[in-house]
Amino acid sequence: xxxxxxxxxxxxxxxxxxxxxxxxxxxxxxxxxxxxxxxxxxxxxxxxxxxxxxxxxxxxxxxxxxxxxxxxxxxxxxxxxxxxxxxxxxxxxxxxxxxxxxxxxxxxxx
Amino acid sequence: xxxxxxxxxxxxxxxxxxxxxxxxxxxxxxxxxxxxxxxxxxxxxxxxxxxxxxxxxxxxxxxxxxxxxxxxxxxxxxxxxxxxxxxxxxxxxxxxxxxxxxxxxxxxxxxxxx
Numbered sequence: 001x002x003x004x005x006x007x008x009x010x011x012x013x014x015x016x017x018x019x020x021x022x023x024x025x026x027x028x029x030x031x032x033x034x035x036x037x038x039x040x041x042x043x044x045x046x047x048x049x050x051x052x053x054x055x056x057x058x059x060x061x062x063x064x065x066x067x068x069x070x071x072x073x074x075x076x077x078x079x080x081x082x083x084x085x086x087x088x089x090x091x092x093x094x095x096x097x098x099x100x101x102x103x104x105x106x107x108x109x110x
Numbered sequence: 111x112x113x114x115x116x117x118x119x120x121x122x123x124x125x126x127x128x129x130x131x132x133x134x135x136x137x138x139x140x141x142x143x144x145x146x147x148x149x150x151x152x153x154x155x156x157x158x159x160x161x162x163x164x165x166x167x168x169x170x171x172x173x174x175x176x177x178x179x180x181x182x183x184x185x186x187x188x189x190x191x192x193x194x195x196x197x198x199x200x201x202x203x204x205x206x207x208x209x210x211x212x213x214x215x216x217x218x219x220x221x222x223x224x
Contacts, residue, residue, distance in 0.1 A: 037155070044215065045214055090157070
C-alpha cells in the first residue's frame with residue numbers, strides 16, 4: 001500500500017522553529033487529515049495530534065498541526081533537546097481501506 | 111490510566127504460527143476500535159490491522175492479508191492477532207493501539223528466523 005511522503009531528516013538549532021511535512025493525496029491526507037506521532041529511541045510512539053490540530057491533553061502548545069490540500073504539517077516552535085526524535089504521520093486512506101504511514105522524519109536539534 | 115499489555119511474541123521459524131494477545135485496562139475497551147501496528151528493527155511504523163468495537167469491519171494491510179487474523183473478546187478486554195505462514199519480513203515489534211493512535215502498549219517482539 002502506498003505510503004505518505006515525509007523528508008527523512010530535518011535539522012534545526014535550539015529554540016528555532018521546525019516544520020515537518022507529510023504529503024499524501026485526496027484519498028488520505030486530503031480527506032480527513034493526518035495524525036502525528038513522536039517516537040524516542042527505544043520507546044513506543046506517542047500521539048501528538050490527530051485530524052490536523054487536535055492535541056491530546058498534555059501535549060505542549062509549542063506543537064501545532066495544520067493541513068493544506070494533500071499536505072499535512074507539524075510545526076514545533078522553541079525547539080528543545082527533548083524534541084529530538086522520529087516523527088511519523090498517518091492517515092486513513094478511503095480508497096485502500098487502510099491506514100497509511102509516512103516513512104518518518106528524524107528531527108535533530110543542534 | 112489506560113494500559114495495553116501485549117504478549118505472545120518470540121522466535122518462530124518461517125512458515126510457523128504465533129498468536130499475540132493484548133490485555134486492555136483503564137478504559138471501556140468494548141467502545142473502542144483497535145489497531146495492530148508493527149515496526150521492523152530500525153525501520154518505520156507499519157499498520158497491520160484494524161478492528162471496530164463491534165468486530166465489524168476488520169481491515170488488513172495487503173502485506174498480511176490472508177495470513178493474519180485480528181479478533182477481540184470484549185468480555186475479557188482483550189485483542190488478538192493470529193499470525194500464520196510467518197515470513198522473515200514479519201520480524202518486528204508488534205504494538206496494540208487504541209483508535210486514533212491515542213494509546214500504545216510497550217510492544218512484543220516477533221522474530222521469524224530459521
